[in-house]
Amino acid sequence: GAVVSQHPSWVICKSGTSVKIECRSLDFQATTMFWYRQFPKQSLMLMATSNEGSKATYEQGVEKDKFLINHASLTLSTLTVTSAHPEDSSFYICRGETSGGREQFFGPGTRLTVL
Amino acid sequence: GEDVEQSLFLSVREGDSSVINCTYTDSSSTYLYWYKQEPGAGLQLLTYIFSNMDMKQDQRLTVLLNKKDKHLSLRIADTQTGDSAIYFCAESKGGKLIFGQGTELSVKP
Numbered sequence: 001g002a003v004v005s006q007h008p009s010w011v012i013c014k015s016g017t018s019v020k021i022e023c024r025s026l027d028f029q030a031t032t033m034f035w036y037r038q039f040p041k042q043s044l045m046l047m048a049t050s051n052e053g054s055k056a057t058y059e060q061g062v063e064k065d066k067f068l069i070n071h072a073s074l075t076l077s078t079l080t081v082t083s084a085h086p087e088d089s090s091f092y093i094c095r096g097e098t099s100g101g102r103e104q105f106f107g108p109g110t111r112l113t114v115l
Numbered sequence: 116g117e118d119v120e121q122s123l124f125l126s127v128r129e130g131d132s133s134v135i136n137c138t139y140t141d142s143s144s145t146y147l148y149w150y151k152q153e154p155g156a157g158l159q160l161l162t163y164i165f166s167n168m169d170m171k172q173d174q175r176l177t178v179l180l181n182k183k184d185k186h187l188s189l190r191i192a193d194t195q196t197g198d199s200a201i202y203f204c205a206e207s208k209g210g211k212l213i214f215g216q217g218t219e220l221s222v223k224p
Binding site: 004006034041042043044046049093095101104105106107108109111 | 150155156157158159160203207210211212213214215216217
């Protein structure tokens with residue numbers, strides 16, 4: 001099946017720094033990318049949805065200036081956590097979907113720990 | 116309440132069948148999904164069912180859908196220790212996936 005990769009797979013950073021997470025679809029064109037965060041032992045919470053070349057649509061309660069999403073191409077989307085704080089520590093997962101939602105694949109996730 | 120609800124834990128013995136249940140709220144959901152998540156990993160799509168179906172079988176997996184009661188179940192036959200993971204059901208709603216809390220399946224040898 002198709003593959004979605006995320007980089008880095010884990011990152012530890014100091015409070016106040018910014019962290020960029022990349023999500024790449026390796027062998028399919030992800031027209032839409034979804035970004036989720038998952039706290040331990042909890043479900044996935046949708047943060048934002050982005051279509052290639054358009055601005056992301058953020059879910060209620062998600063600060064767009066803090067979680068910057070760029071979806072510049074059909075194979076790459078990035079999530080930047082700006083001025084990270086310990087409460088941003090979480091597991092961030094992307095999901096790529098082809099046009100019309102025919103196919104969808106999750107990335108393996110990125111574990112962010114903010115000290 | 117939550118859009119999608121699941122029981123949090125299930126423990127079975129190796130070789131038994133596992134049944135994981137899920138209730139959802141949106142009767143207009145077109146597709147309903149089951150995902151598996153192993154520790155520290157992303158989600159793997161196991162199977163899905165179209166809303167006009169009652170049942171779907173795929174090797175050891177059987178999905179049952181009761182649309183009237185908005186109840187979805189996943190049965191794993193001959194459960195193996197490698198099936199130990201967290202299982203999420205999800206409904207499609209307005210182009211988005213809404214996930215349940217996840218059911219942690221523990222398989223004891």
